[in-house]
Amino acid sequence: xxxxxxxxxxxxxxxxxxxxxxxxxxxxxxxxxxxxxxxxxxxxxxxxxxxxxxxxxxxxxxxxxxxxxxxxxxxxxxxxxxxxxxxxxxxxxxxxxxxxxxxxxxxxxxxxxxxxxxxxxxxxxxxxxxxxxxxxxxxxxxxxxxxxxxxxxxxxxxxxxxxxxxxxxxxxxxxxxxxxxxxxxxxxxxxxxxxxxxxxx
Amino acid sequence: xxxxxxxxxxxxxxxxxxxxxxxxxxxxxxxxxxxxxxxxxxxxxxxxxxxxxxxxxxxxxxxxxxxxxxxxxxxxxxxxxxxxxxxxxxxxxxxxxxxxxxxxxxxxxxxxxxxxxxxxxxxxxxxxxxxxxxxxxxxxxxxxxxxxxxxxxxxxxxxxxxxxxxxxxxxxxxxxxxxxxxxxxxxxxxxxxxxxxxxxxxxxxxxxxxxxxxxxxxxxxxxxxxxx
Numbered sequence: 001x002x003x004x005x006x007x008x009x010x011x012x013x014x015x016x017x018x019x020x021x022x023x024x025x026x027x028x029x030x031x032x033x034x035x036x037x038x039x040x041x042x043x044x045x046x047x048x049x050x051x052x053x054x055x056x057x058x059x060x061x062x063x064x065x066x067x068x069x070x071x072x073x074x075x076x077x078x079x080x081x082x083x084x085x086x087x088x089x090x091x092x093x094x095x096x097x098x099x100x101x102x103x104x105x106x107x108x109x110x111x112x113x114x115x116x117x118x119x120x121x122x123x124x125x126x127x128x129x130x131x132x133x134x135x136x137x138x139x140x141x142x143x144x145x146x147x148x149x150x151x152x153x154x155x156x157x158x159x160x161x162x163x164x165x166x167x168x169x170x171x172x173x174x175x176x177x178x179x180x181x182x183x184x185x186x187x188x189x190x191x192x193x194x195x196x197x198x199x200x201x
Numbered sequence: 202x203x204x205x206x207x208x209x210x211x212x213x214x215x216x217x218x219x220x221x222x223x224x225x226x227x228x229x230x231x232x233x234x235x236x237x238x239x240x241x242x243x244x245x246x247x248x249x250x251x252x253x254x255x256x257x258x259x260x261x262x263x264x265x266x267x268x269x270x271x272x273x274x275x276x277x278x279x280x281x282x283x284x285x286x287x288x289x290x291x292x293x294x295x296x297x298x299x300x301x302x303x304x305x306x307x308x309x310x311x312x313x314x315x316x317x318x319x320x321x322x323x324x325x326x327x328x329x330x331x332x333x334x335x336x337x338x339x340x341x342x343x344x345x346x347x348x349x350x351x352x353x354x355x356x357x358x359x360x361x362x363x364x365x366x367x368x369x370x371x372x373x374x375x376x377x378x379x380x381x382x383x384x385x386x387x388x389x390x391x392x393x394x395x396x397x398x399x400x401x402x403x404x405x406x407x408x409x410x411x412x413x414x415x416x417x418x419x420x421x422x423x424x425x426x427x428x429x
Contacts, residue, residue, distance in 0.1 A: 025209050030376060044247075044268060048368045051376055052383050066269060066301055072393070073298040073316050074351045076263060077344070079394045080360070082351075085383040099302055099320045103387065117320045131320055131335065 015041065026050050034059065034090065046070060049083055049102075056089045056108060062096030069102045089124060111139050150182040157186050220246055231255050239264065239295065251275060254288050257307070261295030267319065271304040294329070303338075314344055358387030363396050 019041035027033060030051025038060040045053065049069035072081035084103025088094070092106055095114035106112070107124025112133060119132035126135045127142035136142075154177055156164070164170035177183055224246050232238060235256030243265035250258065254274035276287045289307030293299070297311045300319035311317070312329025322336040331340040332347045359382040366375055367390065382388050 021209055025213060028207070028209070030380075051380060068268075068301060068319070070390075072265070073300065074348060075394050076265070076296060076298065077314075077348050078351060078355070080351075080355055080389045080391045081393050083379070083383060083388045083390055085380070087384075097302075101319060103383075115320075117318075119319075 031055075037061075040064075043067070052083060052102070053086045054088065056087075056092065058090055059088055059092040059094070061094045062098070062114065064097050065094055066099045068100065071102055109139055111142060146182070146184075150184045153177070153181055153183055155184045155186060161185055236260075242266075245270075248272065257288060258291045258293075260293045261297065261313065263296045264293050264299070265297075266299045267301035267303070269302045270299055273305065274307050276307055316344060316347065354387055355389050355391075358389050359385070360389045360391045363390050363392040366390055367393065367396075 022041065023033065023039065026045060026047070029047070031045070032054040033039065034055055034057035036058045037055050039055070040061060040063045042064045043061055044064075044066045046067060046069045052069040053067055067086055069086050070081060070083045075081045082102065085105075086100055086102060087105040088100075089106055089108030089110065091109045093111045094100070094106075095112050095116065097115045098112050098118065099116075100106075100118045104118060104121045106118065106122045107126070109125045110122050111127045112118060112122070113127070113129030113136075115131075116129050116133040117131040118128070122128050122133065123135065125139045127137050127139050128134060129136050137145075161174075164174050174183075224244070228238060228244060231250060231252075234252075236250070237259035238244065239260055239262035241263045242260055244260075245266055245268055247269050248266050249269075249271040251272060251274040257274040258272055272291055274288055274291050276289070278287070280286055287307065289309070291305055291307060292310040293305070294311060294313040294315075296314045298316045299305070299311075300317050300321065302320045303317050303323065304321075305311075305323045309323055310326040311323065312327060312331075314330050315327050316332045317323060317327070317338055318332070318334035318341070320336075321334050321338040323333075324337040327333050327338060328340060330344040332342045332344060333339060334341045361379065361382075364370065366379060371379070379388065
């Protein structure tokens with residue numbers, strides 16, 4: 001058991017180094033990544049054309065997103081492939097397994113639902129979903145809806161959640177609360193996760 | 202391009218070599234197991250192929266897959282009720298272009314020259330010369346219409362020559378020009394396909410085998426059994 005823990009810790013450390021080197025390499029190839037961006041290691045980026053990609057400050061990505069900066073589907077017939085910029089504004093939230101295609105801009109503060117395909121530009125401050133992604137409502141309206149669902153419900157901090165998951169009786173109480181409705185978990189200190197150093201622009 | 206000094210760059214290049222060698226081996230193994238992979242197919246490293254039933258899959262000449270596609274030839278959906286797995290043929294005919302993250306399910310035939318948009322699920326056969334999208338994928342427009350819109354856009358867009366602006370020929374100055382043009386509007390890279398056909402460059406769409414592959418044999422040889 002001890003040896004397994006030790007191996008797992010080494011593996012985690014290696015994965016973290018690998019993720020950091022990958023981001024550094026993308027930045028050296030010309031991709032712009034803002035401050036405090038959460039870009040998980042499972043994100044796939046179009047490495048060959050990554051200099052066309054810009055990610056704004058404090059944007060968060062879910063796992064396994066795919067960012068493309070070229071489209072060569074007409075290449076065989078027209079002898080021409082399309083390339084385009086991908087500009088993701090500040091404070092965006094991109095859901096897990098989203099696919100972002102080329103030649104578009106995602107405005108600041110936009111929320112993209114899980115599993116969408118962003119094929120056209122999205123306005124700032126909107127909540128978008130679907131394939132291709134369309135504006136469903138504004139981000140404020142979405143946040144208001146979630147807040148309404150969670151009003152009068154318990155709210156945890158990350159530390160309190162961890163604490164209540166530790167003991168069986170508090171875990172049971174948490175289980176009851178979660179199965180009956182929305183429970184929010186607040187962050188104690190701003191952003192969490194792998195952040196990237198600021199890109200010198 | 203690229204400086205040899207940076208260890209990350211150096212490691213990345215070494216990794217690229219290893220990945221392409223492994224990819225060649227993978228394609229050889231799949232062919233030995235009875236999967237038909239035509240000539241000039243873009244077969245990305247992260248293309249998921251149903252290894253167990255890969256003999257039911259056939260990919261025509263000149264077909265291109267985007268990143269992270271999935272080719273399935275079996276379906277265990279009704280497995281618990283029927284005690285059986287459904288298997289089916291996947292026939293991708295020549296010159297199909299499959300977008301990123303598309304999942305192709307069994308019992309499906311993609312007619313020649315079908316373009317499938319990104320993140321689609323192909324669960325039924327698609328007619329030839331169409332552009333399809335969605336989950337499940339349905340015809341969206343004809344290929345002629347699609348090509349006509351792109352032809353018009355190329356007329357209006359800024360175009361760059363592949364021989365100067367492809368990634369392996371890109372200098373920092375050209376990169377700046379390209380990025381500023383992309384921020385202003387449409388950008389097309391012209392001549393990539395013909396350069397590949399003349400074996401210039403070495404982009405993703407370069408044929409995986411420069412020699413003519415042997416025709417797929419319907420009967421598996423004993424040698425094929427041994428290699429897999």
